[in-house]
Amino acid sequence: xxxxxxxxxALTRRVRVMVANPKVVDVSxxxxxxxxxxxxxxxxxxxxxxxxxxxxxxxxxxxxxIGQSKTKAWLKGMIANVSQPFFPGDIAIIRAxxxxxxxxxxxxxxxxxxxxxxINGRRDSLYAKxxxxxxxxxxxxxxxxxxxxxxAKNKSEAIQLLEFLASPEGSKGLAAPTFEHPLKEVNQNEIxxxxxxxxxxxxxxxxxxxxxxxxxxLMKDAGWK
Ligand SMILES: [Fe+2]
Numbered sequence: 001x002x003x004x005x006x007x008x009x010a011l012t013r014r015v016r017v018m019v020a021n022p023k024v025v026d027v028s029x030x031x032x033x034x035x036x037x038x039x040x041x042x043x044x045x046x047x048x049x050x051x052x053x054x055x056x057x058x059x060x061x062x063x064x065x066i067g068q069s070k071t072k073a074w075l076k077g078m079i080a081n082v083s084q085p086f087f088p089g090d091i092a093i094i095r096a097x098x099x100x101x102x103x104x105x106x107x108x109x110x111x112x113x114x115x116x117x118x119i120n121g122r123r124d125s126l127y128a129k130x131x132x133x134x135x136x137x138x139x140x141x142x143x144x145x146x147x148x149x150x151x152a153k154n155k156s157e158a159i160q161l162l163e164f165l166a167s168p169e170g171s172k173g174l175a176a177p178t179f180e181h182p183l184k185e186v187n188q189n190e191i192x193x194x195x196x197x198x199x200x201x202x203x204x205x206x207x208x209x210x211x212x213x214x215x216x217x218l219m220k221d222a223g224w225k
Contacts, residue, residue, distance in 0.1 A: 009146060009162060012181060013180060014143065016142060019134070020134055025104050031137070041103065046082070050224045057208045057212070059215035061140045061207075063214060065203060072221075072222070097131050110180050116129065133196075135197075140203070141198075146166075172185070
Protein backbone atom coordinates (compact mmCIF):
# COMPACT_ATOMS: atom_id res chain seq x y z
CA UNK A 1 0.00 0.00 0.00
CA UNK A 2 2.83 2.35 -0.84
CA UNK A 3 4.57 3.35 -4.03
CA UNK A 4 7.67 1.19 -4.61
CA UNK A 5 9.28 4.44 -5.80
CA UNK A 6 8.30 6.05 -2.46
CA UNK A 7 6.27 8.84 -4.07
CA UNK A 8 3.03 8.10 -2.22
CA UNK A 9 1.91 6.29 0.91
CA ALA A 10 -1.52 4.88 1.78
CA LEU A 11 -3.22 6.56 4.75
CA THR A 12 -6.60 4.83 4.99
CA ARG A 13 -8.40 1.88 3.37
CA ARG A 14 -11.84 1.70 1.77
CA VAL A 15 -13.76 -1.45 0.87
CA ARG A 16 -15.67 -1.44 -2.43
CA VAL A 17 -18.90 -3.16 -1.41
CA MET A 18 -22.27 -3.78 -3.00
CA VAL A 19 -25.35 -2.07 -1.69
CA ALA A 20 -28.68 -3.80 -2.32
CA ASN A 21 -32.37 -3.37 -1.67
CA PRO A 22 -33.70 -6.70 -0.29
CA LYS A 23 -37.18 -5.76 -1.55
CA VAL A 24 -35.92 -5.65 -5.14
CA VAL A 25 -33.25 -8.36 -5.36
CA ASP A 26 -32.48 -11.64 -3.61
CA VAL A 27 -29.54 -10.55 -1.48
CA SER A 28 -28.56 -14.16 -0.72
CA UNK A 29 -27.73 -14.69 -4.42
CA UNK A 30 -25.31 -11.75 -4.62
CA UNK A 31 -21.90 -12.48 -3.11
CA UNK A 32 -19.36 -11.16 -5.56
CA UNK A 33 -19.01 -8.33 -8.09
CA UNK A 34 -19.23 -10.94 -10.84
CA UNK A 35 -22.76 -11.87 -9.68
CA UNK A 36 -23.93 -8.50 -11.01
CA UNK A 37 -23.59 -9.97 -14.51
CA UNK A 38 -26.32 -12.52 -13.80
CA UNK A 39 -29.17 -12.06 -16.34
CA UNK A 40 -31.69 -12.32 -13.47
CA UNK A 41 -30.59 -8.79 -12.48
CA UNK A 42 -31.64 -7.28 -15.81
CA UNK A 43 -32.56 -3.63 -15.26
CA UNK A 44 -31.66 -3.83 -11.59
CA UNK A 45 -28.02 -2.73 -11.53
CA UNK A 46 -26.95 0.90 -10.87
CA UNK A 47 -23.41 2.04 -11.57
CA UNK A 48 -21.37 5.17 -11.16
CA UNK A 49 -19.95 6.51 -14.43
CA UNK A 50 -16.73 5.36 -16.06
CA UNK A 51 -14.77 8.42 -14.92
CA UNK A 52 -14.84 7.22 -11.31
CA UNK A 53 -11.36 6.05 -10.28
CA UNK A 54 -13.11 3.73 -7.80
CA UNK A 55 -14.68 1.79 -10.65
CA UNK A 56 -11.58 1.95 -12.85
CA UNK A 57 -9.66 0.41 -9.95
CA UNK A 58 -12.32 -2.23 -9.43
CA UNK A 59 -12.06 -3.26 -13.08
CA UNK A 60 -8.24 -3.22 -12.92
CA UNK A 61 -8.57 -5.38 -9.81
CA UNK A 62 -10.70 -7.90 -11.69
CA UNK A 63 -8.21 -7.99 -14.59
CA UNK A 64 -5.53 -9.04 -12.08
CA UNK A 65 -7.79 -11.45 -10.20
CA ILE A 66 -9.75 -13.25 -12.93
CA GLY A 67 -7.92 -12.28 -16.14
CA GLN A 68 -8.83 -10.14 -19.11
CA SER A 69 -11.30 -12.42 -20.89
CA LYS A 70 -13.36 -13.15 -17.76
CA THR A 71 -13.33 -9.44 -16.92
CA LYS A 72 -14.68 -8.68 -20.40
CA ALA A 73 -17.50 -11.21 -19.96
CA TRP A 74 -18.30 -9.80 -16.51
CA LEU A 75 -18.45 -6.24 -17.86
CA LYS A 76 -20.63 -7.26 -20.80
CA GLY A 77 -23.15 -9.00 -18.55
CA MET A 78 -23.17 -6.33 -15.86
CA ILE A 79 -23.53 -3.41 -18.27
CA ALA A 80 -26.42 -5.24 -19.98
CA ASN A 81 -28.18 -5.22 -16.59
CA VAL A 82 -27.94 -1.43 -16.19
CA SER A 83 -31.09 0.44 -17.12
CA GLN A 84 -30.65 3.69 -15.18
CA PRO A 85 -28.34 6.47 -16.33
CA PHE A 86 -24.80 6.10 -15.02
CA PHE A 87 -24.58 8.06 -11.78
CA PRO A 88 -22.12 10.84 -10.90
CA GLY A 89 -21.40 9.60 -7.35
CA ASP A 90 -21.71 6.74 -4.89
CA ILE A 91 -24.28 8.52 -2.69
CA ALA A 92 -26.65 8.87 -5.65
CA ILE A 93 -26.42 5.10 -6.14
CA ILE A 94 -27.34 4.36 -2.51
CA ARG A 95 -30.37 6.68 -2.83
CA ALA A 96 -31.45 5.02 -6.11
CA UNK A 97 -31.17 1.53 -4.59
CA UNK A 98 -33.18 2.65 -1.59
CA UNK A 99 -35.87 4.20 -3.78
CA UNK A 100 -36.11 0.94 -5.77
CA UNK A 101 -34.96 2.63 -8.96
CA UNK A 102 -32.62 -0.32 -9.09
CA UNK A 103 -31.80 -3.24 -6.84
CA UNK A 104 -28.05 -3.26 -6.40
CA UNK A 105 -25.03 -1.03 -6.98
CA UNK A 106 -21.33 -0.79 -6.16
CA UNK A 107 -20.07 1.82 -3.68
CA UNK A 108 -17.33 2.45 -1.15
CA UNK A 109 -18.43 1.27 2.29
CA UNK A 110 -17.96 4.58 4.10
CA UNK A 111 -20.64 6.34 2.02
CA UNK A 112 -23.26 3.97 3.43
CA UNK A 113 -21.79 4.36 6.93
CA UNK A 114 -21.87 8.16 6.75
CA UNK A 115 -25.47 8.13 5.55
CA UNK A 116 -26.50 5.68 8.30
CA UNK A 117 -24.81 7.89 10.88
CA UNK A 118 -26.84 10.87 9.74
CA ILE A 119 -23.92 13.01 8.60
CA ASN A 120 -25.80 13.77 5.37
CA GLY A 121 -29.08 14.46 7.19
CA ARG A 122 -32.09 12.49 8.32
CA ARG A 123 -33.46 11.71 4.88
CA ASP A 124 -30.24 10.05 3.72
CA SER A 125 -30.03 8.05 6.92
CA LEU A 126 -33.54 6.70 6.28
CA TYR A 127 -32.55 5.83 2.71
CA ALA A 128 -29.45 3.97 3.86
CA LYS A 129 -31.45 2.01 6.45
CA UNK A 130 -33.48 0.40 3.67
CA UNK A 131 -30.39 -1.10 2.08
CA UNK A 132 -28.08 -4.04 2.84
CA UNK A 133 -24.35 -3.97 2.43
CA UNK A 134 -22.78 -7.01 0.77
CA UNK A 135 -19.03 -7.42 1.23
CA UNK A 136 -17.44 -9.76 -1.32
CA UNK A 137 -14.89 -12.18 0.03
CA UNK A 138 -12.15 -11.39 -0.80
CA UNK A 139 -12.97 -7.72 -1.32
CA UNK A 140 -11.43 -5.02 -3.47
CA UNK A 141 -9.86 -2.41 -1.22
CA UNK A 142 -8.86 1.04 -2.41
CA UNK A 143 -6.92 3.63 -0.48
CA UNK A 144 -6.57 7.29 0.33
CA UNK A 145 -2.94 8.28 0.03
CA UNK A 146 -0.57 11.17 0.50
CA UNK A 147 2.70 12.41 -0.89
CA UNK A 148 4.87 15.50 -0.77
CA UNK A 149 4.51 17.91 -3.68
CA UNK A 150 7.71 18.42 -5.65
CA UNK A 151 8.01 22.11 -4.81
CA ALA A 152 6.68 21.90 -1.24
CA LYS A 153 8.12 24.78 0.78
CA ASN A 154 8.17 22.95 4.11
CA LYS A 155 9.46 19.60 2.98
CA SER A 156 10.69 18.20 6.30
CA GLU A 157 7.44 19.19 8.10
CA ALA A 158 5.46 17.64 5.24
CA ILE A 159 7.38 14.38 5.62
CA GLN A 160 6.78 14.45 9.37
CA LEU A 161 3.04 14.93 8.83
CA LEU A 162 2.93 12.13 6.28
CA GLU A 163 4.86 9.79 8.57
CA PHE A 164 2.41 10.54 11.38
CA LEU A 165 -0.67 10.04 9.19
CA ALA A 166 0.68 6.70 7.93
CA SER A 167 1.51 5.53 11.47
CA PRO A 168 -0.96 3.25 13.31
CA GLU A 169 -2.06 6.16 15.53
CA GLY A 170 -2.32 8.71 12.73
CA SER A 171 -4.10 6.38 10.34
CA LYS A 172 -6.62 5.45 13.03
CA GLY A 173 -7.21 9.12 13.78
CA LEU A 174 -7.75 9.93 10.12
CA ALA A 175 -10.00 6.93 9.41
CA ALA A 176 -12.24 7.11 12.48
CA PRO A 177 -14.36 10.21 11.67
CA THR A 178 -14.67 9.36 7.96
CA PHE A 179 -15.74 5.74 8.63
CA GLU A 180 -12.79 4.44 6.61
CA HIS A 181 -10.45 1.72 7.83
CA PRO A 182 -6.99 2.44 9.19
CA LEU A 183 -4.08 0.69 7.45
CA LYS A 184 -3.84 -1.79 10.31
CA GLU A 185 -6.88 -3.20 12.11
CA VAL A 186 -10.40 -2.02 11.27
CA ASN A 187 -12.67 0.91 12.10
CA GLN A 188 -14.22 0.26 15.51
CA ASN A 189 -17.42 2.22 14.85
CA GLU A 190 -20.47 -0.05 15.32
CA ILE A 191 -21.99 1.02 12.01
CA UNK A 192 -18.88 -0.11 10.11
CA UNK A 193 -18.52 -3.26 12.23
CA UNK A 194 -22.09 -4.19 11.25
CA UNK A 195 -21.00 -4.44 7.62
CA UNK A 196 -19.08 -7.55 8.67
CA UNK A 197 -15.46 -8.54 8.43
CA UNK A 198 -13.63 -8.25 5.17
CA UNK A 199 -10.63 -9.96 3.62
CA UNK A 200 -8.71 -7.72 1.24
CA UNK A 201 -7.59 -9.52 -1.90
CA UNK A 202 -3.92 -9.72 -2.78
CA UNK A 203 -3.89 -7.11 -5.54
CA UNK A 204 -1.48 -4.25 -4.88
CA UNK A 205 -2.28 -0.59 -5.48
CA UNK A 206 0.62 -0.51 -7.94
CA UNK A 207 -1.09 -3.30 -9.95
CA UNK A 208 -4.25 -1.19 -10.07
CA UNK A 209 -2.26 1.67 -11.56
CA UNK A 210 -0.51 -0.49 -14.12
CA UNK A 211 -3.82 -1.97 -15.28
CA UNK A 212 -5.73 1.34 -15.24
CA UNK A 213 -5.43 2.17 -18.99
CA UNK A 214 -6.55 -1.35 -19.95
CA UNK A 215 -9.41 -1.14 -17.44
CA UNK A 216 -10.67 2.11 -18.99
CA UNK A 217 -10.48 0.59 -22.48
CA LEU A 218 -12.47 -2.51 -21.46
CA MET A 219 -15.06 -0.32 -19.71
CA LYS A 220 -15.45 1.82 -22.84
CA ASP A 221 -15.73 -1.23 -25.09
CA ALA A 222 -18.39 -2.74 -22.82
CA GLY A 223 -20.49 0.42 -23.01
CA TRP A 224 -19.78 1.69 -19.46
CA LYS A 225 -20.77 5.35 -19.92
FE1 LIG B 1 -14.89 8.91 -1.78
